Amino acid sequence: MFSKKGKKKQIEEQDILNSTDTELMEEIDLLDEPQDEEKKPKKKLPAWVIFPVLGVVVAGAFGISALTGGGKTADTGTILEVTDVTRGTVQEVYNSSGTIESENTKTYYSPVTAPIKECKAEVGQTVKAGDLLVSFDTTNLERDNEQAQLTLQSSLKASEATRAQNAKAVEAANAASAQAADQANALADEVNALAEQVDAAYAQYQANLEAAGTQAASVQARTEELQNTIAENQEIVNANQSIIDSTDSGYAGRRADLDAALNVPEAERTEEQIKTISDLQPVFEAYDAAVAARNEAQAAIDAANSELQTLSASTPDVDDAGYTELKAQYDAKYAEWQAAYQAANTPAADAGMTAAESENLDISDNLAELTALTPEELLEKGREGMKADMDGVIASVDSLQTNSATQGVALFSIASMEKVRVRIEISPDDYARMKTGTAVTITVGDKTYEGTLTSVDNIAVKNESGTPVIGAQIHINNPDEDLCIGATAKVRMTVAESKNTLVVPTSVVNASTDGDFVYVIRNDRVAEQKVELGISSSTEVEILSGLKEGDQVVSDLNVDIEPGMRAIPQEASSDQAEN
Numbered sequence: 310m311f312s313k314k315g316k317k318k319q320i321e322e323q324d325i326l327n328s329t330d331t332e333l334m335e336e337i338d339l340l341d342e343p344q345d346e347e348k349k350p351k352k353k354l355p356a357w358v359i360f361p362v363l364g365v366v367v368a369g370a371f372g373i374s375a376l377t378g379g380g381k382t383a384d385t386g387t388i389l390e391v392t393d394v395t396r397g398t399v400q401e402v403y404n405s406s407g408t409i410e411s412e413n414t415k416t417y418y419s420p421v422t423a424p425i426k427e428c429k430a431e432v433g434q435t436v437k438a439g440d441l442l443v444s445f446d447t448t449n450l451e452r453d454n455e456q457a458q459l460t461l462q463s464s465l466k467a468s469e470a471t472r473a474q475n476a477k478a479v480e481a482a483n484a485a486s487a488q489a490a491d492q493a494n495a496l497a498d499e500v501n502a503l504a505e506q507v508d509a510a511y512a513q514y515q516a517n518l519e520a521a522g523t524q525a526a527s528v529q530a531r532t533e534e535l536q537n538t539i540a541e542n543q544e545i546v547n548a549n550q551s552i553i554d555s556t557d558s559g560y561a562g563r564r565a566d567l568d569a570a571l572n573v574p575e576a577e578r579t580e581e582q583i584k585t586i587s588d589l590q591p592v593f594e595a596y597d598a599a600v601a602a603r604n605e606a607q608a609a610i611d612a613a614n615s616e617l618q619t620l621s622a623s624t625p626d627v628d629d630a631g632y633t634e635l636k637a638q639y640d641a642k643y644a645e646w647q648a649a650y651q652a653a654n655t656p657a658a659d660a661g662m663t664a665a666e667s668e669n670l671d672i673s674d675n676l677a678e679l680t681a682l683t684p685e686e687l688l689e690k691g692r693e694g695m696k697a698d699m700d701g702v703i704a705s706v707d708s709l710q711t712n713s714a715t716q717g718v719a720l721f722s723i724a725s726m727e728k729v730r731v732r733i734e735i736s737p738d739d740y741a742r743m744k745t746g747t748a749v750t751i752t753v754g755d756k757t758y759e760g761t762l763t764s765v766d767n768i769a770v771k772n773e774s775g776t777p778v779i780g781a782q783i784h785i786n787n788p789d790e791d792l793c794i795g796a797t798a799k800v801r802m803t804v805a806e807s808k809n810t811l812v813v814p815t816s817v818v819n820a821s822t823d824g825d826f827v828y829v830i831r832n833d834r835v836a837e838q839k840v841e842l843g844i845s846s847s848t849e850v851e852i853l854s855g856l857k858e859g860d861q862v863v864s865d866l867n868v869d870i871e872p873g874m875r876a877i878p879q880e881a882s883s884d885q886a887e888n
Contacts (some may be wrong), residue, residue, distance in 0.1 A: 386833060386875025390865040393880075395856055397812045399851045401805040401844040403742065407733030408781070409753070409796050411724035414704055417442075419714035420690040423450055430706050430721040435790075436697045443695040445718060450691045454684040468670045469504065476501060476646075476664045489652065496646035503639040506631075513630035521627045528620055533618075535613040542613075544699060545606035548727060549599035549668050555763065555784070556596040559746035563589050588748070594787070620656060687716075702724040702794060729788045731760065731798045734778035737769045742804040748782050752799040759786045762802065805844040811852040815845055826872050827856070829862035830878045835863065837872045 418584060424446040436442065443637035459573040476497045480490070494810045561568060567589040570582040647664070663672075704724040721765075731751060783800060785792070817827050818840070826839045838860075843851030855861070861878050863870060 324487065324694065346714050347766060386877050387868060388879050389835070389863050389870075389876045390863045391830060391861040391867060391878040391880060393818065394811055394813055394852065394856045394860040396858060397807055398808045399807065399810060399812055399846055399849055400803050401742075401846060402805045403739065403802050404797050404800070405733050405735065406797055407731040409785075409792055409793055409794055409798050410730055410732050411701070411726065412727035412730050412784070413699070413701075413729040414722055415699065415725075416722040416887050418717055418719050419443075420695070420716065421445060421450060421687050422714065422716045423447065423691050424713045428706075428720075430703050432703050433704045435726075436701060436703060436723060438544075438596070438697055438699050440697045441694050442697055442703075443714070445691040445694060445714065447691040450684070450688040454688045457684040458789060465674055468674050470661075471670060472504075472667075473501070488738060489649065493646060493649045496642065496649050499654070500639065500646050503642055504634060510630045510632035510635050512791060514627070514632045517630060528665050532617060532620055535617050536615045537855060539610050540698060542606040542609045544727075546603050546610070546686070549603035549606070549726070552599040553603065553763070556599075558591060559761070560589065560592055560596075564593060567593060578756055587867050600626065631815050654775045688788060692721060694817065695720065695732055697723055699723060699725055700727060704794065710793060724793065724794050726788065726790070726794075728796070729783065729785050729792055730763070731783040733783065733800060734772060734783050735781055735848055736766075737779055739804075740769075740779055743781060744804075747802050747804065749800050749802040751785060752784065752801070753796060757792060758788070758792075760800070800854050807844055807851050810843065811856060811858060812849045813848045813852060813856070813862055814864060815848060817862050818850060828858070828872075830861045830876050831862065833875055833877070835870055835874045836874055 402684065414785045426444045426446045426541045428443050429440075430436075430442040480494050480497055506683040550694045566585055570578065571590075573582055647667075667746045701723040704722045705720045707719050743762060745762055745764060747762040748764055751758040751760045764782045766780040772778050815825065819826050819828075824839055825842055826837050829836050829838045838855055840855035841853040845851065863876075
């Protein structure tokens with residue numbers, strides 16, 4: 310017992326266990342200190358009591374320290390690194406790679422069956438519209454055309470001979486009927502005379518055609534030039550119309566949003582208005598440029614068509630030397646003769662041709678003329694050869710085993726470089742996030758291009774590895790000559806974005822069979838908090854529910870966390886937070 314005036318100092322076992330070695334020594338020394346003069350002197354504890362007590366205290370302190378760890382104290386808890394729940398912007402970015410393709414690839418088929426004289430088409434070769442890529446040896450075509458013309462003449466002569474023999478038969482048969490025979494013979498003579506005149510007029514007509522050939526060739530050359538102009542400008546119209554249609558479809562009603570943002574003074578624009586201008590102004594500038602280019606190309610087409618009509622109207626008529634009129638007279642006289650012949654009602658009707666037989670001769674003549682046209686047209690196509698009708702690159706050249714082309718067989722194909730795209734394969738899990746019209750950044754080598762997601766297939770198919778994938782196409786808005794068809798391109802697009810939302814590092818989120826959760830420190834103790842997640846980036850994730858701004862979430866990955874344990878929050882350093 311201490312005196313009433315003396316300081317009472319009681320050393321309990323629990324206090325000793327919670328003290329450091331130095332404190333323990335001080336407590337023990339206190340027992341040895343002399344009391345005030347008014348107090349009775351306290352008897353000093355013997356050494357056999359002090360040292361065993363000290364041993365028990367030290368052993369107990371060491372045991373508790375081993376159980377709690379160096380960063381723990383029995384009354385305060387474990388020091389844990391935490392990060393605050395803050396507000397920010399989360400962007401979910403989709404990265405992939407795909408293959409560059411042409412949006413317009415055309416296959417060229419041989420118009421004729423003929424030996425190939427020269428083939429300039431080579432895979433990878435850049436060509437321009439109008440370049441001659443394949444020329445033909447027209448020897449066989451010329452021979453076939455000449456044979457067809459001779460066959461035509463033979464057929465016409467045979468018909469003419471048949472009609473002449475018919476006239477003679479009628480003339481002989483009409484001898485029995487004087488008046489009818491005389492009349493029929495007279496008409497037959499007139500028919501024969503007209504036939505000679507028709508032949509002479511036809512020969513002169515052919516000579517006139519040959520003489521007019523030079524002028525016709527000039528008109529034909531200009532006609533072809535105008536037709537090429539129309540074709541080239543039609544390509545421009547189609548290309549720009551595609552841009553216009555794509556913009557009208559993907560940005561319907563957004564022109565008003567852009568105009569509204571531009572009408573706000575620059576200093577007063579909100580972030581959303583600035584982004585609207587940044588996103589939409591290039592789109593509609595390209596749209597307006599496409600409209601102007603389309604209209605200019607259409608005007609060129611209209612002008613070329615007008616000149617074509619003028620050329621057609623101004624082409625001088627070739628003098629047919631009266632062939633048309635004589636032929637009409639011949640046909641009329643021949644019909645008159647037939648009527649007289651039938652009116653005679655003599656056996657001559659059985660000796661001559663019937664009307665059906667005569668019509669069959671006309672049909673045979675017409676068929677012979679039509680048959681002769683085909684070799685003539687093929688000869689013309691063979692002389693023209695095969696030309697590129699658009700700018701691009703040779704995508705394929707079919708094997709020419711015999712150096713000979715067959716009509717209708719593919720010889721080569723051209724891939725347009727003016728309209729190109731990147732084809733990618735996406736997982737079915739990402740299908741819902743793919744929205745047409747999304748801006749895409751495309752990287753090919755060390756160059757970057759702008760693109761737009763234009764289409765996503767509505768079916769998943771298995772790739773070479775047997776994995777279901779969905780095809781998607783990204784139009785390259787600003788292609789150049791450095792692009793290579795078939796090369797690999799990297800694509801990057803923002804598929805989701807949430808602004809001013811609660812965010813935490815992705816590393817603090819845990820998953821269990823019951824759902825996602827984080828550890829938070831509340832009232833100096835660790836608690837398990839379920840959370841609902843939104844979109845995520847590579848470093849942060851959106852919190853839809855479960856947390857509020859300012860909550861302290863445990864980010865310490867080096868300590869075993871147990872719900873309910875006492876903890877002391879410590880803000881993570883910038884380097885740790887980034888990691």
